[in-house]
Amino acid sequence: MAGTGDRGTAPEEYDATPYLPxxxxxxxHREAAAECRGCPLHRDATGTVFGRGAPDARLMLVGEQPGDQEDREGLPFVGPAGRLLHRALAEAGIDEEDLYVTNAVKHFKFVRDEARGRRIHKTPSVRETLACRPWLMAELRLVSPELVVVLGATAGRALLGSSFRVGTDRGVPRPLPDAAxxxxxxxxxxxxxxxxxxxxxxxxxxLVADLRTAADAL
Structure with a gap:
């Protein structure tokens, strides 16, 4: 493997594939993901935040990445955004017992606000998202949901490609590319x-209206 300039160190790997069982x-897969070193994000995060929910769920929700509280607790969607999502799901008539929730990126990416003693969310790069994609594809294969709801741009691009835009592509069920x-x-x-x-x-x-559309599509 080639080095990086005069330092003679190997370039950083961006691929979770070698860590998948x-x-x-x-x-x-959850146990294996805890040891993932497929990109540099594992260095600063508390740990891997894998998906959770029904293993045979008909509906899967995919977000961007864990936030500060999710990183500390090791569970997706338990912070402020998660609480809002739970309320929206209830209003849309979606039973969370038949739901699997995960993120496109499994480690929390952040910058430190030293003045306020806080960790501030930073959007994962395309390279980091692609590095983590094998975990997401494994979850899709194992759960085999009827419908996947992608929450936001990062999740959308992870599954639908770089041309995805929330504003123009939202609210309409469509075939998931390459889904057999x-x-x-x-x-x-x-x-x-x-x-x-x-x-x-x-x-x-x-958001509630889109989730109702998802519920009607099942």
Whole structure:
């Protein structure tokens, strides 16, 4: 492997594939993901945040990455955005017992705000998202949902490619590319975008409407 200039060190690897188990279901993959070193994000994060929920869920939700609270607890969607999502799911009539939730990127990427003693979310790069994609594809294969709801741009691009745009591609179920089992995908906004929005009520209503569309599509 070639070095990087005069330092003689190997270039950073960006690929989770070597860390995936050759067999086993979600528990085996969750255990293996805890040891993933497929990109540099593992260095600063508390740990890997793998997906959770029904192993045979008809509906899968895919977000961007864990936030500060998710990183500390090791579970997806348990912070402020997660609480808003749970409320929206309830209003849309979606039973969370038949749901699997995960993120496109399994480690928390952040910058430190030393003045306030906080860790501030930073959007994963395309390279980091692609490095983590093998875990997401394994989850899709193992759960085999009927419908995947992608929450926001990072999740959408992880599954639908770089041309994906939330504003133009949201709210309409469509075939998931390369899915052999007929899985469909529907895009909507990420709950964290709702929390940041000036027109929060309107944006929240749009999220609920998209989730109702997902419920009707099942």
């Amino acid at each position: 050759s067999r086993g279901g979600l528990p085996a 089992d007929g899985t469909r995908v529907l895009a909507t906004v990420h709950p964290s975008a709702v929390l940041r929005a000036r027109d929060r009520q309107e944006m929240y209503a749009g």
